[in-house]
Amino acid sequence: MDHHPRILDNYLHTKHFLQLVNVPVFGKPFLYMKNHKAACTTVLATLMDNLIKARGDGGETIDMTSVHTPPKSLLLTGPRGLTMARVMEALADRQVFKFTVVREPVARTVSSFSDKIVKGEKQKAKLMRHLNRPIDDDITLSEFLDIMAQDQAARDIDRHWRSQRKEVSYDFINYDFVGDMADLNGALNLVVKTLFDVDRPVVQDTRRSLGHKSASAEMIEAMTPTDRRNIETAFGEDFDMYEDVRLRLAQAA
Template sequence: MADREGILSNYIHDRHFLQTVNMPRMGKPFIYMKNHKAACTTVLATLMAHLLDLQGEGTDGIDMETVHTPPKTLLRTGTRGLTVRRAMRALDNPDVFRFTIVREPVARTVSAYADKIYKAEKPKRMLMRYLGRPVDGEMSLSEFLDILAQDEGAREVDRHWWSQRKETSYDYIDFDFIGDTRDLKAALDHAMRQIFDVEASKFQDTRKTLGHKSHSRELMESLTTQDRANIETVFGPDLEMYEEVRKALEEVA
C-alpha cells in the first residue's frame, strides 16, 4: 500500500503533489510522476501524442502551453483533475503502470540555472526576492550553487532545482519503470510499449519541435571543483538515487 504520509511529506503542500501526478483520461491506466528538468516536456508531449492517437487526432495542437497545461480530455493532473485520495488509490492499483524519468543531478542542476536563472525567468525573480536582493541583479552559476549549498530554504523556492528524489517520491513509490534522460528515446519507447502496446513511441523531441533548449553544455564545462562539491552537498541523495537507477537499467539491458 502506498505510504500516504511518506509521499505527502515530500511536498510543500498537497497541490504540489497533485501537480506531479499525471494520469490518463482513456486507455490503459498509468501514472507518470513529472520531474522538472528531466525531459518532462518531451515525456508529456509524447504521452499526449499517443493519447491523441487513441482519439483519432493528430499532434498539430501540441505546443508549450498545452504540454504544461494538458487538456482535461487527455490527462488528469493537479487539483482540477485529481484528488489525493484518487492518486493514492491509483498508486496502490497493480494494474496501473507507474513510471518516471530522472536525470544525472549535476546536469539537471546546471540546466535549471541555465534555463531559469541565466534567462532571468520567474524562478529567478522568486529566488532573488527570497534572498532580499533586487530581482534584476546578476547571479553567476557558482553563486547559485553556493547559495543552494548554504541555504536549505533556497532549495525549495522553485521545483526546477528541487530534489528529484523528493519530486518523484522515489523512496515511497513502487515504480514499474524509471528511465534516464541519457537514453530518453529508449526509455520512452519502453514506457509507451507498456502503456499503448506499440513497437516504438511517437517520440516528441521538444528540443527540436518546440525550441526547448539552453546553453547548459557550455556551463557544464565551466564547473569548478567547489561547484561540484556544492552540488554534492545539496543533492547527495539524488546522486545516490541516480546511481541506483543506472545500475537497474544496466542489469536489464
C-alpha cells in the same frame, strides 16, 4: 483511502504533489510523475501525441501551453483534475503502470540555472527575494551553487532545481519503471510500447517541434571543483538515487 503517512512530507503542499501527477483519461492506466528539468516536456508531449492517435480524432494540438497544462480530455493533473484519494488509489493499484524519468544531478542543476536564472524567469525573482537582493542582480553559477549547498529554503524555492528524489517520491512510490534522461529515447520507447501496444514507438522531439532548447554544456565544462562539491552537498540524495537507477537499468538490460 488514507494518504501515505509520509509522502506529502516531500512537498510544499498538497497542490504541489498533485501538479506532478499525470494520469490518462482513457486507455491503459498509467501514472507519470513529472520531474522538472528531466525531459518532462518531451515525456508529456509523447504521451499526449500517442493518446491523441489512440483516440483517433486528432481533436487536440500539442504546443508548449498544452503540454504544461494538458487538456482534461487527455490527461488529468493538479487539484482541478485529481484528488489525493484517487492518486493514492492509483499508486496502490498494480494494474497502473507507474513511471518517471530522472536526470544526472549536475546536468539538471546547471540546466535549471541556465534556463531559469540566467534568462531572468520568475524563478529568479523568487530566489532573489528570498536572498533579500534586487531581482535584477546578476548571480553567477558558482554563487547559485554555493547558495544551494548552504540554504535548504533556497533549494526548496522552486521545483526546477529542487531535489528530484523528493519531487518524484522515489522512496515512497513503487515504480514499474524509472528512466534515465541520458537514454531518453530508450526510456520512452519502452513506455510507449508498454502503454500503447505499438511496434514502432514515436517519440516527440520537442527541441525541434516546440523549439524547447537548453544551453548548459559550456557551463558544466567551466565548473570548478568547489562548484561540484557544492552540488554534491546540496543534492547528495539525488546522486544516490541516480546511481541506484543506473544500476537497476543495467541489471535489467
